[in-house]
Amino acid sequence: MLNLDAVHQPIAALLAEQLDQVTFIFERQLASDMSAVNNLCMHVENYRGKMLRPMLVLLSGLAAASETAAEENCAALLTERHRIVAAVTEMIHMATLVHDDVLDEARIRRRGSTVNHLWGNETAVILGDYLISNAFHLCSTMGDPAINLALGQVTNTLCEGELVQLHHRNDYSIDEATYLEIIRRKTASLIGECCRLGAQLSDADERICLALHRFGMALGVAFQIQDDLLDLIGNEQVLGKPLGQDLDKGKLTLPVIHYLAEAASQQRGEALMMIMQGDAEQLRDRLVESGAVQRTSQAVMDLVAEAKDELHALPAGPARDFLAALADAVATRTY
Amino acid sequence: MLNLDAVHQPIAALLAEQLDQVTFIFERQLASDMSAVNNLCMHVENYRGKMLRPMLVLLSGLAAASETAAEENCAALLTERHRIVAAVTEMIHMATLVHDDVLDEARIRRRGSTVNHLWGNETAVILGDYLISNAFHLCSTMGDPAINLALGQVTNTLCEGELVQLHHRNDYSIDEATYLEIIRRKTASLIGECCRLGAQLSDADERICLALHRFGMALGVAFQIQDDLLDLIGNEQVLGKPLGQDLDKGKLTLPVIHYLAEAASQQRGEALMMIMQGDAEQLRDRLVESGAVQRTSQAVMDLVAEAKDELHALPAGPARDFLAALADAVATRTY
Numbered sequence: 318m319l320n321l322d323a324v325h326q327p328i329a330a331l332l333a334e335q336l337d338q339v340t341f342i343f344e345r346q347l348a349s350d351m352s353a354v355n356n357l358c359m360h361v362e363n364y365r366g367k368m369l370r371p372m373l374v375l376l377s378g379l380a381a382a383s384e385t386a387a388e389e390n391c392a393a394l395l396t397e398r399h400r401i402v403a404a405v406t407e408m409i410h411m412a413t414l415v416h417d418d419v420l421d422e423a424r425i426r427r428r429g430s431t432v433n434h435l436w437g438n439e440t441a442v443i444l445g446d447y448l449i450s451n452a453f454h455l456c457s458t459m460g461d462p463a464i465n466l467a468l469g470q471v472t473n474t475l476c477e478g479e480l481v482q483l484h485h486r487n488d489y490s491i492d493e494a495t496y497l498e499i500i501r502r503k504t505a506s507l508i509g510e511c512c513r514l515g516a517q518l519s520d521a522d523e524r525i526c527l528a529l530h531r532f533g534m535a536l537g538v539a540f541q542i543q544d545d546l547l548d549l550i551g552n553e554q555v556l557g558k559p560l561g562q563d564l565d566k567g568k569l570t571l572p573v574i575h576y577l578a579e580a581a582s583q584q585r586g587e588a589l590m591m592i593m594q595g596d597a598e599q600l601r602d603r604l605v606e607s608g609a610v611q612r613t614s615q616a617v618m619d620l621v622a623e624a625k626d627e628l629h630a631l632p633a634g635p636a637r638d639f640l641a642a643l644a645d646a647v648a649t650r651t652y
Numbered sequence: 653m654l655n656l657d658a659v660h661q662p663i664a665a666l667l668a669e670q671l672d673q674v675t676f677i678f679e680r681q682l683a684s685d686m687s688a689v690n691n692l693c694m695h696v697e698n699y700r701g702k703m704l705r706p707m708l709v710l711l712s713g714l715a716a717a718s719e720t721a722a723e724e725n726c727a728a729l730l731t732e733r734h735r736i737v738a739a740v741t742e743m744i745h746m747a748t749l750v751h752d753d754v755l756d757e758a759r760i761r762r763r764g765s766t767v768n769h770l771w772g773n774e775t776a777v778i779l780g781d782y783l784i785s786n787a788f789h790l791c792s793t794m795g796d797p798a799i800n801l802a803l804g805q806v807t808n809t810l811c812e813g814e815l816v817q818l819h820h821r822n823d824y825s826i827d828e829a830t831y832l833e834i835i836r837r838k839t840a841s842l843i844g845e846c847c848r849l850g851a852q853l854s855d856a857d858e859r860i861c862l863a864l865h866r867f868g869m870a871l872g873v874a875f876q877i878q879d880d881l882l883d884l885i886g887n888e889q890v891l892g893k894p895l896g897q898d899l900d901k902g903k904l905t906l907p908v909i910h911y912l913a914e915a916a917s918q919q920r921g922e923a924l925m926m927i928m929q930g931d932a933e934q935l936r937d938r939l940v941e942s943g944a945v946q947r948t949s950q951a952v953m954d955l956v957a958e959a960k961d962e963l964h965a966l967p968a969g970p971a972r973d974f975l976a977a978l979a980d981a982v983a984t985r986t987y
Contacts, residue, residue, distance in 0.1 A: 353819035354812050416781060420774040439755040440818050442777055446751060446784065447811035453788045454804025460797040469789025476782035477689050483775050484688035 325635035331392055332375060332639075335400060339371045342404040346455045347448075357436070357444050361411060363429050369540070370410050370511045371403035372643065377515030377529050379636035380628075391636070398459055398518050405456045406511050409472060412448035413479075415441055420483075421566060425558050464514065471510045478502025487567035489589055493574050497538065504544075505537025512536075528630035532640070535627070539620035540647050545570035546613055550601055552651060561597035571616065573600070576609040614648075621648040660970035666727055667710060667974075670735060674706045677739040681790045682783075692771070692779050696746060698764050704875070705745050705846045706738035707978065712850030712864050714971035715963075726971070733794055733853050740791045741846050744807060747783035748814075750776055755818075756901060760893050799849065806845045813837025822902035824924055828909050832873065839879075840872025847871075863965035867975070870962070874955035875982050880905035881948055885936055886986060896932035906951065908935070911944035949983075956983040 347358040375395060382394040417423070418431040419441045425431065433441035449472070456468055482499045485491050512533030516526045548563045549572060563570050569577075573592065577585055584603075591600040604610050621644045631637045682693040710730060717729040752758070753766040754776045760766065768776035784807070791803055817834045820826045847868030851861045883898045884907060898905050904912075908927070912920055919938075926935040939945050956979045966972045 349812055351812050351816050354815050357815065412781075416777050419777055436818075438773070440815065442751050442754055442780075443811055443814045443818060445777075445781070446747075447808065447815065449781065449784055450804060450807035450811050454801065454808055457797060457800035457804045460801075462792060462795040462797055462800070465792035465797070465800050466789065466795075469785060469792045472785035473782065473789055476778055476785050477684055477686050479778045480689050480692065480775065480782060481686050483771075483778060 325639060327391070328376075328379070328635045328639050331379075332372060334392075335375050335395055335403075336368055336371060339368075339375075339400050339403045339407070340365075342400055342455070343407060346404065346408070346451050354447070357432065357440065358447075360432060360435070361415065361444065361448070364411055364414055364426060365407070368407065369643075369647075370406040370508065373508060373511040373533060373640075374403040374406060374515040374518075375399055376636055376640050376643065377512040377533075378519045379515075380631050380634065380640055381516035381521035381525050381529065382519035394519060396518065398461075399515060401455060401459055402464065402514050402518060403511075405452050405468065406507060406514075408448050408452035408455065409468070409475075409507060412445045412452065413475065415445040415448060419445070421562055423558065423562065467510060467514065471506050474502045474506040478504070478506070482568065485569075489569065489577070489592065491569050491574060493571070493578070496569070496571060496574055500538055500541040500545075501534065504541040505534045508537030508540065509533035525630055528627045532624045532627040532644075535620045535624035536644050536647060539617045539624065539644075542571050542613060542620070543617050543647060543650060546572060546610065546617070547651065549573075549597070549604065550610060561595075564592060564597050564600070565595060572604045572609045572613040575612050576604055576607055579609075580607070617648050621645060660974060662726070663711075663714070663970045663974050666714075667707060669727075670710050670730055670738075671703055671706060674703075674710075674735050674738045674742070675700075677735055677790070678742060681739065681743070681786050689782070692767065692775065693782075695767060695770070696750065696779065696783070699746055699749055699761060700742070703742065704978075705741040705843065708843060708846040708868060708871075708975075709738040709741060709850040709853075710734055711971055711975050711978065712847040712868075713854045714850075715966050715969065715975055716851035716856035716860050716864065717854035729854065731853065733796075734850060736790060736794055737799065737849050737853060738846075740787050740803065741842060741849075743783050743787035743790065744803070744810075744842060747780045747787065748810065750780040750783060754780070755814075756897055758893065758897065802845060802849065806841050809837045809841040813839070813841070817903065820904075824904065824912070824927065826904050826909060828906070828913070831904070831906060831909055835873055835876040835880075836869065839876040840869045843872030843875065844868035860965055863962045867959045867962040867979075870955045870959035871979050871982060874952045874959065874979075877906050877948060877955070878952050878982060878985060881907060881945070881952070882986065884908075884932070884939065885945060896930075899927060899932050899935070900930060907939045907944045907948040910947050911939055911942055914944075915942070952983050956980060 344362065349355055349358070378395055378399040379391060414426065415432055418426060419433045419438050422433070423431050424434040431441070432444055453465070453468070456465055478499050478501070481495075482503060485495065485499070509530045510533070513526050513530035516529045545563060548560060549570065551560060553560055569592070573588075576588060580588060588600060588603060591603070624644045625641050628637055628641055679697065684690055684693070713730055713734045714726060749761065750767055753761060754768050754773050757768070758766050759769040766776070767779055788800070788803070791800055813834050813836070816830075817838060820830065820834070844865045845868070848861050848865035851864045880898060883895060884905065886895060888895055904927070908923075911923060915923060923935060923938060926938070959979045960976050963972050963976055
């Protein structure tokens with residue numbers, strides 16, 4: 318979970334209770350009559366981390382609805398449909414984690430072994446497929462074609478982002494616009510849709526749905542930039558996984574792109590050598606000293622501010638404040 | 653395409669014309685604004701082979717509807733919904749091919765290079781995800797929650813079959829019941845659903861939908877047993893891919909399971925040595941000589957007969973005859 322000490326206590330308690338129900342829906346959906354399948358799913362449950370996407374569905378649902386209902390009765394604003402969509406988005410996210418670990422040949426996630434490390438790439442590939450399939454199946458149980466369509470569109474976009482990212486592996490001349498387009502598709506699209514759907518399920522105005530979508534898109538881009546930054550300059554102990562994975566995989570992220578775009582020709586050449594030789598430590602020092610890291614952090618803060626601006630469209634209240642606090646937590650997070 | 657010379661010509665012509673439209677829907681769905689994505693999808697188009705699943709949707713739709721309409725006007729029996737579902741089932745199938753090639757480390761499919769061989773496992777994993785996602789998205793465009801739910805259920809089952817199969821890799825004591833349960837889930841479930849959905853989209857009676865589902869289930873099991881048999885004793889030139897891949901991957905299939913179940917203890921030990929050493933040629937001779945291959949072929953023919961029996965529930969007509977011919981072609985196919 319993200320660190321959100323300072324926020325409204327009744328909302329935090331409501332959210333915790335709702336997330337328990339989301340977890341119940343998630344686990345019930347994955348239950349299979351084949352024990353080999355259940356064992357794998359139980360392992361994946363350990364991947365669950367920040368629950369950012371379900372939180373955004375629920376909070377957006379609350380914030381968008383709070384205009385129409387008394388604050389005391391706030392639990393009643395959230396329906397089973399909010400909780401199902403919350404579980405669906407977490408399942409899609411979990412599928413991408415399982416497949417990303419195959420792509421990254423990762424051995425460790427959230428301090429535990431990855432599926433591919435324990436059972437091999439084959440099982441990780443199919444387990445990811447099983448999670449995607451169950452996400453769509455769970456979504457279909459709601460009987461609402463518009464939500465199925467919206468989620469299918471988002472997962473198409475998400476896969477496009479990943480494919481374009483793979484296409485640019487070891488592309489040392491990738492520019493900021495391409496990097497941003499990739500992360501908008503692979504990360505922000507789902508986060509934006511979580512916020513939009515939460516509001517839509519609360520029968521909010523189109524204007525509010527769109528504002529929350531823009532909030533989620535900006536927050537999603539900020540989230541991914543911060544994620545990439547932590548892979549370069551984070552603390553391995555706090556993150557629970559090794560640093561420098563992006564560089565190992567020929568994936569240039571924003572601080573590096575910033576540095577290369579502005580460095581003088583000799584410095585640029587030296588940095589490219591460090592990248593190709595996988596010398597993450599030296600590169601890191603240079604990114605910090607040159608101000609490229611600082612500039613990237615500033616980009617995250619600007620995006621968070623942009624996201625929070627969108628919240629003015631929503632009725633004032635603790636759910637809206639909570640969304641703002643969540644956005645701040647994304648910018649300051651260390652894991 | 654399967655070899656179906658002897659069947660009713662007007663139906664064959666109608667089917668060819670409808671399959672062209674299915675292909676159009678398929679390609680239109682996968683079109684992306686990112687050229688890197690389009691290049692990959694164009695490669696996958698080459699994977700398209702027998703088009704068994706779309707054919708079954710269309711033929712089941714025709715056969716189930718022909719009671720209610722004049723035969724001359726048979727093209728009108730098939731709606732855009734039949735063609736969309738046909739495209740969806742082919743897209744799901746294509747996704748499993750792309751991921752199976754990752755699992756099998758296959759380099760060749762349909763005489764061409766696999767996605768994993770050309771672009772790496774990472775791209776193949778995400779391209780498979782993109783196909784699954786697009787299949788669900790395309791399905792969702794129909795706005796019919798029941799079809800989304802049915803397809804989500806089938807893909808869950810399909811993944812379960814694959815996971816259980818992986819769980820039994822290098823399990824030299826796998827029995828026939830487990831083998832059959834695996835192929836029922838990983839192959840027959842989708843083929844059965846193609847037939848059932850084709851009929852359902854033609855507003856057929858529940859009785860006819862269920863008969864066609866059983867037809868597809870039996871046919872699907874027969875199809876997979878024959879597929880596994882061809883991997884052992886087929887002709888590499890005709891198949892367009894190398895033999896013995898199942899054995900290489902520690903996957904015991906029906907002829908081997910039959911042989912091991914019936915061999916005397918010494919022969920059993922010798923065969924197990926051949927399996928573990930990957931000596932496919934010697935094993936093949938033994939499976940042929942012992943009659944295990946013959947027994948497996950008989951099982952395929954029995955299943956095809958069982959499938960064809962279900963067709964008695966349908967109104968007589970050329971579409972029904974075509975389904976029967978298709979079932980026969982599955983048993984006699986060499987590729």
